[in-house]
Amino acid sequence: SVVCFVGTIGAVLMRSDLNMWLAVLIMLVVGLLIGAWQAFWIAYVKVPPFITTLSGMMVFRGLSNVVLQGKTVSVTNEKFVQLFGGGANCYVPDIFHGEGINLLCVIVGVIACALYLFFTLRSRAVRKRNDLEVESLTKTIIKAVIIVAVVMFFTLRLAQYKGIPMALLWVAVVVLIYTYITSKTTVGRYLYAIGGNETATKLSGIDTRKIYFFAYTNMGLLAGLAGILTIARMTSAQPTYGQNYEMDAIGSCFIGGASAYGGVGTVPGVIIGALLMGVINIGMSIMGVDANYQKVVKGLVLLAAVIFDVVSKKKNS
Template identity: 50%
Template sequence: MTKLKDTLKKNTMLVALIIVMALFQVLIMSAGKGSLFAPTNVANLIMQNSYVVILATGMLLCILTGGNIDLSVGSIVALIGAVAGTFIVKWEMNIYLAIVLCLVIGLLVGVWQGFWIAYVNIPPFICTLCGMLIWRGLATIILDGTTISPFPEEYLKYFTSYLPGADASKTVIMSVSLIVGALCCAALVAVTLFGQMQKKRKGYATEAAGLMIGRLVVICAVIMAVFYLLGQSKGIPTVLVLLAVVVFIYQYFTTRTVSGRHIYALGGNMKATQLSGIDTKKVMFGVYVNMAFLSAVAALVCVGRFNSAAPSAGTNYEMDAIGSCFIGGASAYGGVGTVGGAVIGAIFMGVLNNGMSILGIDANWQKVVKGLVLLGAVVFDVVSKKQNKSR
């Protein structure tokens, strides 16, 4: 019973996500407005919130360093989008060269901000606030206040198309979707069992077999249901492949590498981390360079999805990323949080946006609801820490 309570406590937001999805499904069906789980709606949910997952993954690393955030990510999205539009649409540059150059510019933006934060000790809040103004201004200057569109089909296919392709039959689309879903489930089971074996070999505490099996069954059922719904629509969105790669890389980085553990150590206790010989400046520098790089990736996804580059692109994206991390269980004090939690938080935000939009709730009320949800997540974190200290 104790292990069950611990498991539920660790997966509080996952349980909350399931409850919210079920609530919206009931409300949407009662209002006669279709279904939250309509195949087309599921595909749209993935494509509309792809940028949130990418940005939340990078933002998590910033938060882990001690509750720090990056306010400039939305403006970087606008800047890189403006550059991409200029390279690809105006100058008709080779799209692969343009993509590489956009990513390099994103890295340079990160180097600029990381230098001031890590080596000059400018508070991240102030430095990225300045960046928010600088990069937005440059984006508007590059675009001259206008919107650039449309992008060539050769570029759009990497971010807006579906697998196995528009020409495939319904049978092929469903078969490919189910096979990919089954492979994902097999990979999840293999990774989980391998992790359990490693923990046992090293003498660490392991999850109860019954709870582990139950968790895997539930997750695999959800995965297969999602891919089944995608199979009923147009297939697997290509952007989902990109998201899977990003999540896998950063999940591995944060849990299996020394550099990843250094980020957690920095957020847990900076003084102790410095005394242990870890170069905290280098860690902080890398985190903000990485955040700008992922912002550039998100920008390439966004211009593909909207088929345009606009000065207003990326507005409030930083709020979605920050909110996703805190809702997903990241601590406002740093040192606590997971990539999986950030993804759950991003899905939670996406479901809130999508469900309220389907129900026709006013945009201003949507902001109120999201603000209250974010406040509740942070309050939960603060109260939990106080309770743990009092024990």
């Protein structure tokens, strides 16, 4: 619903010929304020997160309908559409002008794989030097080979088409930023600590309210960015946009390795889960599966992921 509301605000602003960058800034600020609004009730008033976000879902879905009055508002700003991943020309230009293949896409894919291998081996070496537990070299190599093979396969497929989609570029930027925050910063460590044991985190002297506020405010900001990408891809705003996004997001988290008990999971893992959910959605659409049966399948996939998490947790205990 926040995705829909932010997209609605942006479409209405650009329809009134407001400067594109100002409209984008307003959309991000609106998302940030919505996140802060929900974060306040959760972090400081101690309203259960489920109730807070559920009420927010109804509030902002209703406001979207009020603003749009049940109508569709077209997004006609071509620069906005191209920059944020909508329309036919929403690809990063090939500065190398390759013939038959997008050389920029290939180079970016190769560099990404090289960086992944470098940081994987470097991280393993650092952990081993500090006498920390590391997985076997064979397992590390097998995992690296599989990931590199998958990345290069999709890189070549994209290069043979039109190259790197702008939406993929924005997703990559977000993934890199939040991977760094969660794995290399103090705030990221606090997030894992609260997820693992909130009481112990409090007793350690950490202000958990500030961490909760930070987390939910960031969720609002990301929902704002998702709203921008959605109306750019669809080139319009409708009151129905964003429906069932929350279920896909929850499913992606659990499939990607997050735990119902908290304190576990990574940003890249969630992205892999999102890709799998996307494959399921697109695959069923191509097969012509009825929309109602698609919901049944996704519900069962989500249930299976949670059951696996619960059973694994009990077995480890």
